Amino acid sequence: MKFKTHYLVFNTKKRIDFINITREVRTVIQESQVREGLCLVNAMHISASVFINDNETGLHYDFQKWLEKLAPHNPIEQYRHNDTGEDNADAHLKRQIMGREVIIAITNGNLDFGPWEQVFYGEFDGQRSKKVLIKVIGD
């Protein structure tokens, strides 16, 4: 059984941002030499997501507008979490809708992906250093 663990670090310029990490995931899988197995990719911070969807700018705009409607940042006083001195309660909520992690099948040494699947890091409280974990297991 083979394993590989790798960490990515992000420090986004914007508070909310989506970053395509498909190439990084593919590289870690190739380096693992796993031919058949599973690859976990998860945000290590609780105000961020890893998700799989379309690499299309208009859709990413739609995601941001939609998440802001479902879990608005302002007014920050509406959230009891923000009584602790934080202003990121909405980021914890947004992350639940977009998800913490994805599991990707590895078949014949590559991501077993549909035609449009791409992996994204979803940042909801950025402008500071945050990590993503990639873990490969298999044979």
Added chain:
Amino acid sequence: MKFKTHYLVFNTKKRIDFINITREVRTVIQESQVREGLCLVNAMHISASVFINDNETGLHYDFQKWLEKLAPHNPIEQYRHNDTGEDNADAHLKRQIMGREVIIAITNGNLDFGPWEQVFYGEFDGQRSKKVLIKVIGD
């Protein structure tokens, strides 16, 4: 270590539909001869979901009505993704709420399920050919 990879294909008559795939997942697990392991089931298209919930018609109606309220299809002009010529931006949003994938424990050669757990394919932009991946790993 044993592996098995299997693909299901769906072409739903309706734009939105939920299809119980528990039997298909159980068959793949039995064919894999894995006694202890994990089974990944994921939509390979980004406007569809795989999720676990109740096999109850009323609830499926409630899911559809609720998703339409949270991420309405119309007016399609409200989404920038639809400027590309698509009309399925809402399907990408609905899929985030219902999820891309499930991971199921395999214990003693069978799905380790609670009393009401059933696996569903959730289609949000159907009427064309789309795939689901089932990947079993274990011993």
Added chain:
Amino acid sequence: MKFKTHYLVFNTKKRIDFINITREVRTVIQESQVREGLCLVNAMHISASVFINDNETGLHYDFQKWLEKLAPHNPIEQYRHNDTGEDNADAHLKRQIMGREVIIAITNGNLDFGPWEQVFYGEFDGQRSKKVLIKVIGD
């Protein structure tokens, strides 16, 4: 390849409740003697969640208020699922937002967690006996 399967049972006093199960997950991982692998933690009931987020009381209050806004319990007549005699349709919806399961990487024999990650059982239709599954696989 090593495996371990463990079940937790909950019977919450309140209909909706969040319970920190990080210690229980850590114990099962240590008992499995897996050094490198994956740990699945999932609700076995379809009106409950397992999720990873912050161990902060104010945030848990925010989650409950937010979920009640997105998928209100009352009036129970708004849901066709409740025509079956149930009153928990909203619990099935809330569980989709918070998720059924998490997958946790195991590195060097321990949970490979970020600084604030904690595992929670999320109950949305409690006051009766319900189970969580913990499954560890690896080497």
